[in-house]
Amino acid sequence: MNSVSMSNELTELLNGQNIKNQLSVSQLVERVLHRNEGVLTSSGAVRAETGKYTGRSPKDKFIVEEPSTKEKIDWGSVNQPISAESFDKLYHKVLSYLKEKEEVFVFNGFAGADPKHRLPIQVINEFAWHNLFAHQLFIRPGAEELISHKSEFTIVSAPNFKADPAVDGTNSETFIIVSFEKRIVLIGGTEYAGEMKKSIFSVMNYMLPEADILSMHCSANVGREGDVALFFGLSGTGKTTLSADPNRRLIGDDEHGWSPNGVFNIEGGCYAKCIGLTREKEPQIFDAIRFGSVLENVVLDEDSRIPDYEDNSLTENTRAAYPLQAMENIVEPSVAGHPNTIVFLTADAFGVLPPISKLTKEQAMYHFLSGYTSKLAGTERGITSPQATFSTCFGSPFLPLAATRYAEMLGKKIDEHNAEVYLVNTGWTGGEYGVGSRMKLSFTRAMVQAALEGELTNVETEKDEIFGLNIPVHVPGVPDEVLQPVKTWSDEKAYKAKATELASQFNDNFKKFTNVPAEIEAKGGPSVK
Structure with missing residues (x-):
């Protein structure tokens, strides 16, 4: 044909x-x-069930x-x-x-x-x-x-x-x-x-x-002064939570392009996970689910049709789809200038990455290509301890071209627009998952806010001896000792062993990139090879 x-x-x-x-x-x-x-829920949204397939089918x-x-x-x-x-x-x-x-x-x-x-x-x-x-x-x-x-x-x-x-x-x-x-x-x-x-x-x-435009799997928002921020991160790292800032307007929550004119949203709506959703935790998302919105695989009370967002009996991957206009604090149209700040989010369940670190261009390209976060025990059958997971460019299932193409474009744009890049660990501190505790959201918000407001631009830093990352010595609103992972562990030897283990996994993962300039790995990756 x-x-x-x-x-x-x-x-x-x-x-x-x-x-x-x-x-x-x-x-x-x-x-x-x-x-x-489908059926109508108590808020007027449509609820549909997807049957056998409750998520993407990559194979x-x-x-x-x-x-x-x-x-x-x-x-x-x-x-x-x-x-x-x-x-x-x-x-x-x-x-x-x-x-x-x-x-x-x-x-x-x-x-x-x-x-x-x-x-x-x-x-x-x-x-x-x-x-x-x-x-x-x-x-x-x-x-x-x-x-x-x-x-x-x-x-x-x-x-x-x-x-x-x-x-x-x-x-x-x-x-x-x-x-x-x-x-x-x-x-x-x-x-x-x-x-x-x-x-x-x-x-x-x-x-x-x-067309020489960088496509990105990230959320984006803009401040009162027109300063633009990008948030890259895999599921569970806090991308949606941290980009929904009452003091900043949302450009979009998931997919963007970065052209010679600036950033633009690829979509006209949001597709938010809603397992565990409450108005207290995510008021913007909760209130956006109304007439015209679509709920996928959310369990409803039979009589009242009130959604039970805690119920994962159909799937953990319950979803809500709604237009951007269902949210109050947005940019219309969804376009803005060039990013001032880029944030890579990771939920490190090993508890060894700094809660925030400043990245050089080489480090930014290295961590962009790595796309690291961790799967937790209990989230999938057979996972009994935290496991490192790497998703190239924070979106490998959706990249038709070689990953290096996107990374090179990012590095070029960082240079052109003098964007500051930070790696933020929203995961564990004081020990790995099961021993330490999750980083306080209030601390993470304070660190991200300091980065967005330029308070970390000229701050004094210390180099992490295992990962080579530059860690700010002081961040407003965050205790100094929280900033240094080794100081939060009770056993320094155990920390170094776990940090070296993760560094080794970074190094092993990076071997799959065969045509990356040598300085990206040499200057961007862990100091411990």
């Missing part, structure tokens, strides 16, 4: 009598309830091996190749399947809040609640923008269509396939809505660097 016939087939689908195009939030909520896809994600992209993609376990022939056949099957549906829902919008660098997208859904999700997570066009909208990338999502691995070349019934030449994301066999969000992020992670 050639591109022309594929395009004609898509046009035929979009011109069908079953197409529900650009429905409003109210109309989509009506369709969700009428079709029994079922593919990129079509095509002439124009073959040499650019960083092929491997993250970016698995699939043939153009397999994609074309599966695409034809899915479109034929959707043509027979009573209703198919279409959303037209954008990825990228900066008009100069945004990607017009189209999302075609079998489920009304998935289309509501797309409406809230991507950038919604104005009336005039909608008239001139021409999609440059299309998601086709058919959760109830299941692949046959023996025939279709997939690994299971589930598939998430990106064709960069045909500008299609094809999704089937999974009801987890997050696959749509992250597929477009993967697309932007390919397209933006090609």
Whole structure:
């Protein structure tokens, strides 16, 4: 099947009598309830369950091996190749399947809040609640923008269509396939809505660097003086909590681009974890979950329909999707200037990394490539003690290009804009997990605030002898002894053994990068090799 016939087939689908195009939030909520896809909660949000798949399915994600992209993609376990022939056949099957549906829902919008660098997208859904999700997570066009909208990338999502691995070349019934030449994301066999969000992020992670724009898996906010901060960090490190600052306005909570003009949000909404959510801990998120928002796999009281955010019986990965406009303290549109401060967040369960340290450019590139945090005992079957986990650029599942491409761009931009970079440990102090205690949030907030306000720019520092990190001697609002990990342990020998163990894991992980300039590892990594 050639591109022309594929395009004609898509046009035929979009011109069908079953197409529900650009429905409003109210109309989509009506369709969700009428079709029994979800229920209304006490706050007016829609709650849907995703069945078998309650999270992403990375082993079922593919990129079509095509002439124009073959040499650019960083092929491997993250970016698995699939043939153009397999994609074309599966695409034809899915479109034929959707043509027979009573209703198919279409959303037209954008990825990228900066008009100069945004990607017009189209999302075609079998489920009304998935289309509501797309409406809230991507950038919604104005009336005039909608008239001139021409999609440059299309998601086709058919959760109830299941692949046959023996025939279709997939690994299971589930598939998430990106064709960069045909500008299609094809999704089937999974009801987890997050696959749509992250597929477009993967697309932007390919397209933006090609336009010399750094794509980033981070949150961002801006202060009263226009100073911009970025927060990188894996799940559980405090990225959402620390970027939701009442004294600063939120640019976005997860995906951003850094262009020659500054930072812009890729999305128009938020996709927040809500296990354990309370109004006291996360008032902005809690209050954003209202009419038009989507809750995934959250357990409700049968009668009152009040969400029980503590209940993880369906999954630990309960989620809320809502538009940025559901929050008060935001930047509109979601664009700002160049970052003054960059914060890498890690939750070190070994209890050996400093609670805050200033990074040189080489250290920033080293820790960006490393993307370290730790998994805790009990979070996964078989994990009985803390384990180091490394996710390149704090987002390895979503990077189609070689990791060094993103790191080099970051290093260049740090230089160009004189951004200060800090590594902040929100994990353990006084011992490893099970012995020490979690770093006090009030201390972390004080350290981050000092960094953002420039109070650490010229502060005196001491070099950590194992990791080579520059640790501030004083931070306002934080006891001096807390800043030096070794001083918080009762047994210095035990501290050095544990710190050396983690340093060794950093070194072993970094060996996978074969084309990194030698000075990045020499000057950026642990002092203990």
